[in-house]
Structure formats: structure tokens, C-alpha cells
Amino acid sequence: MTSPDPMAEIRASFFIECDELLEALQDGLTQIDEGAADDETVNVCFRAVHSIKGGAGAFGLDDLVRFAHRYETVLDEVRGGRLALDHDAVLLFMRAADILFDIVRNCRDDVETDATAVEPTLRELESLTGGSEGEEEEEVADFQPMTLSLDLGLGAVDTGDTRYEIRFRPERELFASGNEPLFILRALGELGHTETECTLGAIPDLSKLEAEGALLSWKIILETNRARNEIEEVFEFVEGLCTLEIEELSGFSLPPLPDLPEISEVPGDSAESIESEDANSAPPISRLNLTLPGAQETQTPKTAPVSETPAPAHASAKSQTQRSSGSPSAPPATVRVDLERIERLVNLVGELVINQAMLSQSVAQAGIPANSPVAQDLEEFMQLTRDIQDSVMMIRAQPVKSLFQRMARIVRESSASLGKRVRLVTDGETTEVDKTVIERLADPLTHMIRNAVDHGLESAESRIEAGKSEEGCITLSAAHRSGRVVIEVSDDGGGIDREKVRAIAEEKGLVQAGQSLSESDTDALLFLPGFSTAKTVSNLSGRGVGMDVVRKSIQDLGGQVHITSTPGKGTSFSISLPLTLAVLDGMVVEAAGETLVVPLGSIVETLTARHENMRALGADSQVLQVRQSFVPLLDLGVELGFREPRSDYHGSVVLLITLEDGTRSALIVDRIHEQRQVVIKGLQESYGYVPGIAAATILGDGQVALILDPVDLLSSANGKTRYRSADLQIAG
Amino acid sequence: MSLSILAVDDSRTIRDMLKLALTQAGFEPQLAEDGVHGLEVLDGLQPDAIITDINMPRLDGFGFIEAVRGQDAHRATPILVLTTESAPELKARARAAGATGWIVKPFDPAKLVRALHMVAGPGATA
Numbered sequence: 001m002t003s004p005d006p007m008a009e010i011r012a013s014f015f016i017e018c019d020e021l022l023e024a025l026q027d028g029l030t031q032i033d034e035g036a037a038d039d040e041t042v043n044v045c046f047r048a049v050h051s052i053k054g055g056a057g058a059f060g061l062d063d064l065v066r067f068a069h070r071y072e073t074v075l076d077e078v079r080g081g082r083l084a085l086d087h088d089a090v091l092l093f094m095r096a097a098d099i100l101f102d103i104v105r106n107c108r109d110d111v112e113t114d115a116t117a118v119e120p121t122l123r124e125l126e127s128l129t130g131g132s133e134g135e136e137e138e139e140v141a142d143f144q145p146m147t148l149s150l151d152l153g154l155g156a157v158d159t160g161d162t163r164y165e166i167r168f169r170p171e172r173e174l175f176a177s178g179n180e181p182l183f184i185l186r187a188l189g190e191l192g193h194t195e196t197e198c199t200l201g202a203i204p205d206l207s208k209l210e211a212e213g214a215l216l217s218w219k220i221i222l223e224t225n226r227a228r229n230e231i232e233e234v235f236e237f238v239e240g241l242c243t244l245e246i247e248e249l250s251g252f253s254l255p256p257l258p259d260l261p262e263i264s265e266v267p268g269d270s271a272e273s274i275e276s277e278d279a280n281s282a283p284p285i286s287r288l289n290l291t292l293p294g295a296q297e298t299q300t301p302k303t304a305p306v307s308e309t310p311a312p313a314h315a316s317a318k319s320q321t322q323r324s325s326g327s328p329s330a331p332p333a334t335v336r337v338d339l340e341r342i343e344r345l346v347n348l349v350g351e352l353v354i355n356q357a358m359l360s361q362s363v364a365q366a367g368i369p370a371n372s373p374v375a376q377d378l379e380e381f382m383q384l385t386r387d388i389q390d391s392v393m394m395i396r397a398q399p400v401k402s403l404f405q406r407m408a409r410i411v412r413e414s415s416a417s418l419g420k421r422v423r424l425v426t427d428g429e430t431t432e433v434d435k436t437v438i439e440r441l442a443d444p445l446t447h448m449i450r451n452a453v454d455h456g457l458e459s460a461e462s463r464i465e466a467g468k469s470e471e472g473c474i475t476l477s478a479a480h481r482s483g484r485v486v487i488e489v490s491d492d493g494g495g496i497d498r499e500k501v502r503a504i505a506e507e508k509g510l511v512q513a514g515q516s517l518s519e520s521d522t523d524a525l526l527f528l529p530g531f532s533t534a535k536t537v538s539n540l541s542g543r544g545v546g547m548d549v550v551r552k553s554i555q556d557l558g559g560q561v562h563i564t565s566t567p568g569k570g571t572s573f574s575i576s577l578p579l580t581l582a583v584l585d586g587m588v589v590e591a592a593g594e595t596l597v598v599p600l601g602s603i604v605e606t607l608t609a610r611h612e613n614m615r616a617l618g619a620d621s622q623v624l625q626v627r628q629s630f631v632p633l634l635d636l637g638v639e640l641g642f643r644e645p646r647s648d649y650h651g652s653v654v655l656l657i658t659l660e661d662g663t664r665s666a667l668i669v670d671r672i673h674e675q676r677q678v679v680i681k682g683l684q685e686s687y688g689y690v691p692g693i694a695a696a697t698i699l700g701d702g703q704v705a706l707i708l709d710p711v712d713l714l715s716s717a718n719g720k721t722r723y724r725s726a727d728l729q730i731a732g
Numbered sequence: 733m734s735l736s737i738l739a740v741d742d743s744r745t746i747r748d749m750l751k752l753a754l755t756q757a758g759f760e761p762q763l764a765e766d767g768v769h770g771l772e773v774l775d776g777l778q779p780d781a782i783i784t785d786i787n788m789p790r791l792d793g794f795g796f797i798e799a800v801r802g803q804d805a806h807r808a809t810p811i812l813v814l815t816t817e818s819a820p821e822l823k824a825r826a827r828a829a830g831a832t833g834w835i836v837k838p839f840d841p842a843k844l845v846r847a848l849h850m851v852a853g854p855g856a857t858a
Contacts, residue, residue, distance in 0.1 A: 014745040055745035057838035178832035237833030
């Protein structure tokens with residue numbers, strides 16, 4: 001390989017392929033476990049591991065090769081029907097698949113894999129077959145990267161030329177295998193000077209000539225400085241298909257001969273000699289060549305056919321390219337595209353949407369009637385733009401399957417470490433969601449799954465007592481619902497112990513004793529920062545990451561999480577997410593003459609401030625009474641530093657904002673313009689962090705508007721309203 | 733003019749590497765993803781040599797070779813088998829199926845090229 005670049009590219013693509021293969025392996029093992037497997041399922045598993053090994057070998061990833069090889073060996077036993085798998089064995093295979101996944105990751109990131117962590121599982125796996133360790137190691141040694149073989153040849157010490165006499169007599173099977181003496185002789189010629197002699201003695205009269213017999217033999221004198229095993233390598237493929245003698249000649253050196261051209265002429269020479277000897281019968285021989293194209297089984301030297309073949313092959317290769325592209329049974333064609341290019345396309349389409357909105361506005365302003373051709377064409381243009389936008393968004397969409405498979409592993413690992421038996425049921429794996437959303441869902445989902453296994457499901461004893469099956473069940477599902485994707489994590493455990501939740505919340509001062517709370521309010525306490533129901537912190541869920549963090553990460557994705565629970569029946573978390581992060585449903589508002597966008601997801605309702613609902617609190621602040629509670633009143637224009645507080649807010653428009661911890665704030669704006677989808681344009685790269693601002697967008701009139709980050713805005717609220725909403729709620 | 737080669741392997745990585753090695757050697761590779769696909773691509777093609785993997789979905793390497801050898805036009809087309817095992821019985825099996833030679837994976841590009849020249853000649857102008 002001369003250029004490092006293509007190899008780096010293939011390496012990167014290898015790891016992508018590994019992910020696909022691991023997914024196939026996981027699928028196969030799941031099918032086997034569910035009893036839905038056929039012979040092909042095991043083959044698919046075997047091939048997946050085999051292909052990983054093959055690719056790993058090419059990149060010298062020894063850790064991966066070793067593990068994959070031993071894994072594959074055991075799988076081969078299953079494939080050969082010599083090993084039947086029960087549930088425990090499948091679990092072991094899955095665990096090994098998890099390790100394989102880790103090793104692939106390590107190799108990708110150039111991290112060394114700790115062999116001691118891997119070995120026990122491998123040994124357990126091998127104990128299924130009773131395979132002995134020594135045997136395995138030996139086979140591994142047999143499978144060695146070949147990258148050095150060429151160097152060995154070149155590095156051979158030049159000890160001066162040695163002369164060999166080689167006698168080579170092909171048998172008819174040699175031709176049947178597709179080998180060709182001419183090419184072998186030519187390859188021999190590349191090792192040094194050769195002098196080749198063809199023996200024609202065995203050729204009978206033409207009438208008795210057997211078309212596919214092997215009648216020629218050669219004697220070659222080879223003068224070379226190469227090692228003997230290189231000569232033998234030339235005959236590697238024909239070993240056993242010919243009589244071969246290689247004898248080292250001692251003594252003098254031949255004068256140098258023009259080797260290559262002469263070699264290529266050798267068969268030709270013999271052809272001439274045949275023709276001159278049997279001049280009358282020459283035409284039938286050449287006709288024989290024509291009628292049997294590509295069949296070089298005759299003793300007739302085939303110099304001419306060889307030189308002819310490449311030309312038509314080349315032409316047909318071209319036409320084949322077109323044919324194969326339309327081939328019906330080939331798998332669906334895919335193209336791998338750099339994510340950056342897609343981002344760029346998404347951005348450009350965003351610009352197009354904005355530009356199109358501006359155009360509509362200009363057309364309207366120019367007073368062109370709605371039934372004019374211009375307006376009608378523009379209508380079609382808008383439709384097309386929307387279709388393009390949808391299609392572009394779809395490019396970034398990915399099925400949630402890979403995410404669900406990772407969760408399957410979390411279930412396996414956490415249930416094993418807690419000694420619980422847990423089954424994971426997944427549904428809607430093919431549901432497609434924006435790639436970034438999938439990536440950023442992994443952490444919160446992992447935590448929720450761990451929670452479900454640890455806290456959601458009861459111990460085996462309690463389950464049996466409650467008349468349930470000992471094996472707990474966690475369901476993970478995904479579905480599209482009204483323009484959003486909904487992911488649900490449910491368990492069939494004991495449900496939320498609301499008494500306990502309440503007691504803990506009171507103990508931690510999160511709610512006041514005696515405060516009335518609905519069931520869903522109580523359940524929502526789980527999302528408060530610092531809340532943890534685990535009496536003893538197990539090393540599994542007690543990682544300092546509470547449900548508040550889960551909720552925050554989901555809200556960062558523009559999503560919401562809800563909890564429902566039935567005592568004795570189980571708990572269900574439902575995450576609702578936008579399909580993409582590139583557009584946002586927002587409310588366009590005005591504050592101090594500036595146009596701003598407030599994410600719709602954070603707005604609970606809009607109201608009007610009235611004197612009778614406002615109360616002064618301290619020197620600078622006011623609260624707004626919304627039904628039964630008081631909510632701190634913030635002026636958006638003041639918070640962003642656009643103006644000083646006004647003396648009177650009577651009649652102002654108020655947006656009621658909910659924070660992730662469930663507390664609320666009332667945000668005063670001057671005007672609400674409209675509710676619409678906006679294309680998000682990041683500010684972080686060009687401006688860095690701006691307090692209270694998440695991003696920017698461009699509106700239909702070409703004006704740039706900032707998109708608020710309500711969480712950040714309220715947490716960094718200025719002196720006029722410095723009371724934290726949590727404090728206020730307790731006060732209220 | 734160079735050799736035209738049909739390479740059949742179900743692993744994208746190996747296909748990529750074969751393509752790179754063959755292209756760099758000045759050959760013209762055609763690629764296929766399994767035995768069935770290989771036969772489709774081969775239809776109407778007269779490659780100077782075929783390289784095939786053994787473990788493949790739909791139609792494995794042995795089945796593919798058998799099918800290729802069954803076509804008059806390809807009775808003698810050189811076929812190299814790509815194998816991760818260099819065990820003698822695997823070679824014997826490959827040969828019994830009608831293979832011309834074999835390449836041990838992971839392959840050394842230089843050796844691959846040498847092996848191809850050994851079974852398919854140097855190409856028209858060499």
C-alpha cells in the first residue's frame with residue numbers, strides 16, 4: 001500500500017461494518033434465544049464474527065483477531081450441529097458478543113484490551129465444547145497476518161546465483177483446475193534467467209490426439225539468487241497436479257540470457273514445431289482453438305488466445321457495470337456520506353425555506369393578487385420546498401434499533417450484577433429518529449433502564465409472592481405519534497411506592513409536610529434534583545446521576561418525559577421527542593423592540609398580567625398569582641438587558657414557562673407575533689456562549705431573531721428578580 | 733491493458749481492500765457481494781481471473797465455483813479462493829471444488845498480484 005489515505009478510509013469503514021455485523025450477531029443470538037432461529041441464523045452469526053476476524057487481520061488488530069477466532073471456533077461447533085444451545089449458553093454467547101463489541105471499540109480508539117478481563121468468558125465459552133486451550137492457541141498461531149512475506153523474499157541474502165534444473169510435467173487435472181503452464185513458466189522467469197525446453201515426445205498423431213489431454217512437459221534451467229521456497233511457491237497451486245522435480249545444479253554460471261521475452265515465446269516455439277512437423281494437420285489445430293475458446297486443456301499452446309482475451313473482457317466489463325447496477329436481487333444500494341455534507345445540505349435547505357418565506361412576503365407586499373400566476377407558482381414552490389425539507393431531514397434519520405440493542409446489553413449486565421432475571425421486549429425498532437437525537441438519547445435511556453432493573457422490578461421473592469413470574473419484564477418501545485417520536489420504558493414491577501416517595505421528599509425538604517399532592521405530582525417528585533429512592537445505594541444506579549439529569553438531557557433535545565405508575569403493575573416512562581433538532585416549534589415574540597423566539601415546549605400558557613394578580617415581593621421583584629400559586633414575574637426585556645423595568649405591568653402579555661424541575665416563571669413580553677417552525681442556527685461556533693440564548697434563526701422577513709434558552713435565562717436571572725423560583729415556591 | 737478481475741466477498745472491508753490492491757496494481761476489478769451476486773455480475777463478463785471468499789450468504793464460495801465451472805465459458809477461468817485458514821484440507825476442498833489457487837487472508841497485496849499473474853498471466857501488453 002503506497003498511499004496511507006485509502007487504507008485509513010477502509011479502516012474507518014471497517015469499523016462501521018463491524019457495527020453492522022455486531023448488530024446482525026446480536027439479532028441472530030436473540031432469535032436463537034427466542035427459538036425463532038433456523039440453520040441460516042447460526043450461519044449469519046458465524047459469518048459476522050468471521051468477517052470481523054478477516055477485516056481485523058488485515059489491519060493487524062491482534063486482540064480482535066484472537067478473540068474473534070476463538071469465538072468463531074465455538075460458533076462453528078454450533079453451526080456444525082455438534083453443540084446445542086440452551087438459554088444459558090445463548091446468554092454466554094451474548095456476553096461474548098458484548099466483549100467483542102468492546103474490543104472492536106478499543107481497537108477503533110487504539111486502546112489496548114485487557115486480556116485478563118476477556119479470558120474467563122472465552123474459557124467459559126470454550127468449555128461448552130470441551131475444547132482445550134493448547135489446541136486453540138495453536139490454531140491462532142496458524143492464522144497470521146501475511147504482511148511480512150514479501151519482505152522476507154526481498155530480504156533474502158544475495159549469495160550469488162544458484163542454478164536449478166526443474167522438470168515440470170502437468171497432468172490433465174492441472175488444466176481442469178484452471179491453471180496454465182505458460183503463466184507458471186512466466187512467473188518462474190521473473191525469478192531469474194531461465195532456459196526452457198519443451199518436450200513433445202508424448203504427442204501422438206493428430207488422429208489419436210485427445211483434445212483435453214496433458215501431453216507436454218518442460219525442463220527449465222533457472223539461474224536465480226532467490227531462495228528455493230520462492231521457486232516452490234510458483235508451483236504452489238499445481239502441487240499434486242503435476243510431476244515436479246527441482247534439483248539444484250552445482251558449478252558454473254550460464255551466460256545471461258534474455259529471459260522474459262524468450263519465456264513468453266516458449267509455447268509459441270513449440271507451436272511452430274508442431275506445425276512444421278505436422279504441416280498438413282495444422283489447420284485443424286487452429287480450428288480447435290477457435291471452437292473451444294478459453295479451453296486451454298489441449299496441449300496446443302495458447303499464446304494467441306491469451307493475448308486475445310483481455311480485449312473483449314475489457315469491453316464486456318464496461319457493459320457489465322451498467323448491468324449489475326440494475327441487478328434486481330442485489331441488496332438495496334446505499335451510499336455512505338460524510339455527516340458534514342448532510343449538515344451543510346440541511347443548512348442550505350434551511351436557508352431555502354427562509355428565502356422562500358421572504359419571497360412570499362415580497363410578493364404579498366407588491367400587491368400581486370393571490371389568483372395571479374406568480375402567486376400560484378409560488379404556492380407550488382412552497383410545497384416543493386416543504387417536501388425537500390422533509391426529505392433532507394429523512395437523510396439524517398436512523399432506526400432506533402442500534403440504540404435498543406445497546407439497551408439490551410444494559411439489561412443483561414445490570415440484571416446479572418443484581419442477580420435478577422430480566423427479559424427485555426422491544427417494539428418499533430425500525431422507527432426512525434434523527435441521528436443526533438439517537439446518540440444523545442443513549443445516556444438518559446441507559447440510566448432509565450438501569451433504574452427499571454434496579455428499582456422498578458422487585459426481587460424474585462416479592463414477585464413470586466405477588467403471583468408474578470420470577471422473570472421481570474422490561475419493555476422498550478418506539479413509535480411515531482403526531483410528528484414526534486415517543487419512546488417508552490416500562491417495567492412490570494411493583495410500581496412507584498408513593499408513600500415512600502412522599503416521605504423522602506419531605507425528609508429532604510422538597511415538599512412541605514401536609515401539602516396536598518396528586519398522584520402524578522408525587523410521581524413527578526422523582527425528577528427533582530437530589531432525589532433518590534434507593535435505601536441502599538447499589539453500585540448500579542447510585543452513580544450520582546438522578547432522574548433530574550435524565551429529564552434535563554431529554555429537555556435539551558426538545559423533549560418531555562412523563563411518568564405513569566400503577567401499584568403492583570409497574571411503572572412506565574414516556575419520552576416524547578421532536579423528530580429533528582434542526583427545526584424548532586417556537587413562539588415569535590417581541591421584547592423592547594427586539595424579536596425573539598421562545599421554544600414552544602417550555603410554554604405552558606399565555607395570560608395577561610392584571611393589577612389584582614400582581615404582588616410586590618422585596619424591593620425589586622413582583623410575583624404573579626396564577627390560580628392557586630405565586631409565580632415570579634420576569635421582564636424579558638430587562639433580563640436580556642434591553643431596558644429598565646417598567647413602572648406598571650398591568651395589561652402586559654405573560655408567557656407561563658415551566659422549568660425542568662417543575663417550577664414555573666411568568667415571563668413578560670411586549671407582543672406575541674406568531675407561532676411557527678424556525679430553522680435553528682447555532683451561535684456557539686461564532687459567538688460562543690450567550691447567557692439566556694440557545695441559538696438564532698432567520699425569520700421570513702430576513703430578520704435575525706435569537707432563540708431563548710428558558711432554563712439558562714431563568715437560572716441567570718438578574719438582580720431585579722434574583723429570587724430563585726424554587727425558593728419562591730416554598731415561600732408561596 | 734491490464735487484467736480484469738471479478739472479486740466476490742461478503743465483507744465490505746475485504747472488498748474495499750481487494751479493490752484498492754487490484755486498482756493499485758493496474759487491474760480492473762469488478763466486485764460482487766456473494767455467490768449469487770457474483771454469478772449475476774459474471775453474466776456476460778469474461779474476467780481474466782476470479783477471486784472468491786468461501787463463507788458467504790445465499791451462495792457460498794464452493795457453490796459459486798461449482799456454478800462458474802459449470803458454464804462453458806468459464807471452465808478454465810482461473811479462480812483464486814480467499815481463505816482465513818491455510819489448513820491443507822481447506823486447500824484440498826477448494827481444489828476439489830474447482831479452484832485454481834488460494835490466497836490466505838489477510839492477504840498481502842504484492843502476493844495477491846503475484847498469484848494473479850501466476851494463474852492469469854501478465855495481461856496483454858506485459
